Amino acid sequence: MSLLKKASIITTPTAYAEDYLYSIKPAFALGSSLTSSPVNLSNDFNANGSSSITDADTFTSTGGSLDGITSKTSVYTLTVGRRFQIEIQGNTTSSGFTLGAGNGNGDEYGSGFGVHTFVSLHAQLWIRQRTSGTTNITKLSIQEVTDADFHFDRNSTGTRLNEDYLIEDVPYNFVINSEDFSQSTWLKSNVTITSNSIIAPDGTLSGGKILETTGSSNGHFILDSLSLAQNITYNFSAFVKKLNRRYVALQNSYNSNNGSIAFFDLDNKTIIYTFSNGDGGRVFSVSDAKIESAANGWVRLSANFQSNVAGDSLVPSLVIADSQWSTGFSYNNTYAGDVTKGVYAWGLQIVKGDQPKDYLKTTDRLDIPRIDYTNGEGSILLEPQRQNRLDYSQDLSQWGNKSDTSVSASTELSPEGIANAYLLENTGSPSAFLANNTLTVTIGTTYTFSFFVKKVNNTWVRIGHVSSATTGCWFDLDNGVVGTVNSTSATIEKYPNNWFRITNTFVATAGAGTAVAFIGISQVDGSTDAETGKQLLIYGAQVEEGSYATSLIHTSGSAVTRSADSANNAGNSDLINSTEGVLYAEMKALADDATNRRISISDGTTANRMYISYKNFTNQIRAEVISSSSSVFDATYSANDITIFSKIALKYKLNDFSLYIDGVEVANDTSGAVPTGLKELAFDDGAGNNDFYGNVKSLMVFKEALTDLELEKLTGYNNHELYMNYYNRLSYLGLVEEYNVESDINNYIL
Numbered sequence: 001m002s003l004l005k006k007a008s009i010i011t012t013p014t015a016y017a018e019d020y021l022y023s024i025k026p027a028f029a030l031g032s033s034l035t036s037s038p039v040n041l042s043n044d045f046n047a048n049g050s051s052s053i054t055d056a057d058t059f060t061s062t063g064g065s066l067d068g069i070t071s072k073t074s075v076y077t078l079t080v081g082r083r084f085q086i087e088i089q090g091n092t093t094s095s096g097f098t099l100g101a102g103n104g105n106g107d108e109y110g111s112g113f114g115v116h117t118f119v120s121l122h123a124q125l126w127i128r129q130r131t132s133g134t135t136n137i138t139k140l141s142i143q144e145v146t147d148a149d150f151h152f153d154r155n156s157t158g159t160r161l162n163e164d165y166l167i168e169d170v171p172y173n174f175v176i177n178s179e180d181f182s183q184s185t186w187l188k189s190n191v192t193i194t195s196n197s198i199i200a201p202d203g204t205l206s207g208g209k210i211l212e213t214t215g216s217s218n219g220h221f222i223l224d225s226l227s228l229a230q231n232i233t234y235n236f237s238a239f240v241k242k243l244n245r246r247y248v249a250l251q252n253s254y255n256s257n258n259g260s261i262a263f264f265d266l267d268n269k270t271i272i273y274t275f276s277n278g279d280g281g282r283v284f285s286v287s288d289a290k291i292e293s294a295a296n297g298w299v300r301l302s303a304n305f306q307s308n309v310a311g312d313s314l315v316p317s318l319v320i321a322d323s324q325w326s327t328g329f330s331y332n333n334t335y336a337g338d339v340t341k342g343v344y345a346w347g348l349q350i351v352k353g354d355q356p357k358d359y360l361k362t363t364d365r366l367d368i369p370r371i372d373y374t375n376g377e378g379s380i381l382l383e384p385q386r387q388n389r390l391d392y393s394q395d396l397s398q399w400g401n402k403s404d405t406s407v408s409a410s411t412e413l414s415p416e417g418i419a420n421a422y423l424l425e426n427t428g429s430p431s432a433f434l435a436n437n438t439l440t441v442t443i444g445t446t447y448t449f450s451f452f453v454k455k456v457n458n459t460w461v462r463i464g465h466v467s468s469a470t471t472g473c474w475f476d477l478d479n480g481v482v483g484t485v486n487s488t489s490a491t492i493e494k495y496p497n498n499w500f501r502i503t504n505t506f507v508a509t510a511g512a513g514t515a516v517a518f519i520g521i522s523q524v525d526g527s528t529d530a531e532t533g534k535q536l537l538i539y540g541a542q543v544e545e546g547s548y549a550t551s552l553i554h555t556s557g558s559a560v561t562r563s564a565d566s567a568n569n570a571g572n573s574d575l576i577n578s579t580e581g582v583l584y585a586e587m588k589a590l591a592d593d594a595t596n597r598r599i600s601i602s603d604g605t606t607a608n609r610m611y612i613s614y615k616n617f618t619n620q621i622r623a624e625v626i627s628s629s630s631s632v633f634d635a636t637y638s639a640n641d642i643t644i645f646s647k648i649a650l651k652y653k654l655n656d657f658s659l660y661i662d663g664v665e666v667a668n669d670t671s672g673a674v675p676t677g678l679k680e681l682a683f684d685d686g687a688g689n690n691d692f693y694g695n696v697k698s699l700m701v702f703k704e705a706l707t708d709l710e711l712e713k714l715t716g717y718n719n720h721e722l723y724m725n726y727y728n729r730l731s732y733l734g735l736v737e738e739y740n741v742e743s744d745i746n747n748y749i750l
Helices: 708-715 717-732 742-748
Strands: 007-011 045-048 052-055 058-061 068-071 083-092 097-101 107-111 114-119 125-129 133-144 150-153 158-161 167-170 187-189 191-199 205-212 220-223 234-242 247-255 258-265 270-275 277-279 282-293 299-307 313-321 342-352 370-372 379-382 386-388 401-403 405-409 422-426 432-436 446-455 460-464 473-476 481-485 489-494 499-507 517-522 535-545 560-562 566-568 580-589 597-602 609-614 620-627 630-638 646-653 657-661 664-669 680-682 694-702
Touching: 045 052, 045 058, 058 068, 058 125, 083 097, 083 125, 107 114, 125 133, 158 370, 187 191, 191 220, 191 342, 205 313, 234 247, 234 313, 247 299, 258 277, 258 282, 258 299, 258 313, 270 282, 313 342, 379 566, 401 405, 405 432, 422 517, 446 460, 446 517, 460 499, 473 489, 473 499, 481 489, 499 535, 517 535, 566 680, 580 597, 580 609, 580 708, 597 694, 609 646, 620 646, 620 657, 630 657, 630 664, 646 708, 657 708, 664 708
Parallel strands: none
Antiparallel strands: 007 694, 045 068, 052 058, 058 133, 068 125, 083 114, 083 133, 097 107, 097 125, 150 566, 158 167, 187 220, 191 205, 205 342, 220 313, 234 299, 234 342, 247 258, 247 313, 258 270, 277 282, 282 299, 370 379, 379 694, 386 535, 386 560, 401 432, 405 422, 422 535, 432 517, 446 499, 446 535, 460 473, 460 517, 473 481, 489 499, 580 646, 580 694, 597 609, 597 680, 609 620, 620 630, 646 657, 657 664
């Protein structure tokens, strides 16, 4: 039997969604439904407040804060911390309803008919109407998800290096609630929204119905408000299907009355016209409009928009029309709406650049795992919380101190692959630099300053934390090497198209009001002298507390914090054997920073667990097995460099423990008990501490203790081939940001 077949859990950088990092083995699996079939609300639920259960499948309520129905714990309970899937179908006269858990006023898990997946925080489920009305439920299924997917949390957005080795926002779709337009993040003008009304292009019941109201002020549209960067092209796209209105427009403006627009005919699948507009010095341009056929009778509309206004709260809108507008459309052409007229819409997306990327679903845009390609192949990226303390990371023209330099927007492509780099030029002085003097740091604290730079006609560049040659670090852009270092440390890393990321780690010697971050042009190594006319391209400045640089955090006017990555609560007692087994990971550290970073199997506490980790000593790997709070196996291995990937396997069995690293057994023990009650795989120490921060290519759990030969092969140099066919077959399916891919995975098991 192959090692892949022996593994009970396999996690590789393949599939993910908001709140989840999917394991590719086992495939998505559901337990039996906890609710009655057919629906029997009287048997399974109690009515609360003004609600009443009027039939086996129907309840009514006035929509008060506690009105609704709550599951009877005597019939079933939701196990706290476990993942569940709810499918609910039917109809309602209320404006909508929500699903949640608690005693009628707890945590909300979803809204409307369809399929919802969540991790339960309470034992009881509730269903509550938003307004008064009657809800008829034709199907209600509540099932525990029994796979090995990780519950993922970051509570912020982030960036990564994508498969094209370009910096990319995660998520790259800037729209919030890209499918549910009933949410408060979408403003509605003279329209009503009914979510989950029609089969969407992806085959799910998630398409929204948009109907006009009788009002005529400012047309009929839904809109959102986003703060978009200056002079960057954004692509705005939406999937639309005709109900009984033929004409639809995509618009972008700084308010509801001015802006640019692309106008489409749904019957003929044509672009009628595009129109750019401006007001008070603002310029809103539109270009490259497209209408393309999609599945299930839908079309995808798209157009590129750009504004010359930095930080303006721009308004992307989807507009319904009753007739063809004339070129130069304005809202003078409004009309009285018809409550029976409208369109279907789904999958609104705004991305940087001039191409409509593959659609990516969003809700709150938080908690999306990152698959990073910094090392050429995909790996799961987990980073600690960091804050970019610079107020402007991208629009470097906002940096206030320009000492004999000029900085201007460039048409050159940045490491994002779009035209948002800046040109830095020496305009005269022998000592030329660009500085940000709004930086606030704490004296005695370690920070890392990083910058992306590209040579135009000058070889040497320096960066530092105060405007002084004695604290700078110099970098050679011809040879990609670090020169003089007058701080703690410095690094240079090559990116595509001759870009480099340079870093300077320093201990702050000046605090608020006196600290600055600067980048300078130099003639030679160690010199502050520069030559008039010399130029560099610059992008992506960051100052963060810590001894190494992490992924870029965009800022535009103030400091921004990226929260820590957390992935836990995977697996269960069916997939993890307490008697014997193996925990395996191919991983590397972000830095040799002398902190404990662990991956564990546990009973949910520190009493019974095992882990592999990077230790709080330089370049040390540790593995430990703990049974009934007693350490029964504890091994430490000194690695050459923990920032290079290693293949690590920890075997456990009664009186038989061993640690293999890169094909070699480095420690063993022939006595000791095994832990009991093992049920959870997590990127931490088993109790929510010592979170793992690093890159992981593969994480596996085996329910049996492998032989020495198998462990050598698993951790050996050629083990990559053991699972890459499996990984590639899944990657070929495009299993990213999909909620319905898990059921397909079984068909591709080797």
